[in-house]
Amino acid sequence: GEDVEQSLFLSVREGDSSVINCTYTDSSSTYLYWYKQEPGAGLQLLTYIFSNMDMKQDQRLTVLLNKKDKHLSLRIADTQTGDSAIYFCAERPGGYGNKLVFGAGTILRVKS
Amino acid sequence: NAGVTQTPKFQVLKTGQSMTLQCAQDMNHEYMSWYRQDPGMGLRLIHYSVGAGITDQGEVPNGYNVSRSTTEDFPLRLLSAAPSQTSVYFCASTMTGTGANVLTFGAGSRLTVL
Numbered sequence: 001g002e003d004v005e006q007s008l009f010l011s012v013r014e015g016d017s018s019v020i021n022c023t024y025t026d027s028s029s030t031y032l033y034w035y036k037q038e039p040g041a042g043l044q045l046l047t048y049i050f051s052n053m054d055m056k057q058d059q060r061l062t063v064l065l066n067k068k069d070k071h072l073s074l075r076i077a078d079t080q081t082g083d084s085a086i087y088f089c090a091e092r093p094g095g096y097g098n099k100l101v102f103g104a105g106t107i108l109r110v111k112s
Numbered sequence: 113n114a115g116v117t118q119t120p121k122f123q124v125l126k127t128g129q130s131m132t133l134q135c136a137q138d139m140n141h142e143y144m145s146w147y148r149q150d151p152g153m154g155l156r157l158i159h160y161s162v163g164a165g166i167t168d169q170g171e172v173p174n175g176y177n178v179s180r181s182t183t184e185d186f187p188l189r190l191l192s193a194a195p196s197q198t199s200v201y202f203c204a205s206t207m208t209g210t211g212a213n214v215l216t217f218g219a220g221s222r223l224t225v226l
Contacts, residue, residue: 008152031212031213033214035217040220041219041220042116042202042217042219042220043155043202043204043215045214045215050212092213097143097162098143098145098162098206098208098213098215099145099157099170100155100157100215102147102154102155102156103154104152104154105154
């Protein structure tokens, strides 16, 4: 079945870049997503990438997709304390409509 | 435009009690879904619906029931609560179709079963 793996914790200093990594198993996934969850809140979409792209940039966020290795990463440039949150990677397996398979989430801690 | 609204935000139940978590969206989304979030396990799909009158099971449906009588509402029923159902529950919705169909999430409902 589908599975998404993420490292559980990342700690960076304010101003540094953060890189959160994710691996997924379903090679037919059409879209891959990054969601952010702040304490006590729901998930909000950060960005997504279509499976025929290998990079997407959106202001401080850069998503890299290596489809051969089924590896997705999210780079946050100039990380701020407000970026401290849980980041979820999710895949949308092909042929499964709108169902998403989520990773366990990476806790990002930004030290000032 | 309220988005996805979940009620209640917090609930404490005793084992064996039943309750309903409410979810409503005002975006005319055909697709609605329920996830539960547990530490270290991410979000797991409980049930979903692709339109009024149509529901289907997700990854962890046991102990839960859903119905979809209107486009706007998708309640989740716990039939006989168990401590294993202690979790944070999220409702999410989106349009159907072949685009990115980004899920919009509610703020969550934290349930504790004693």
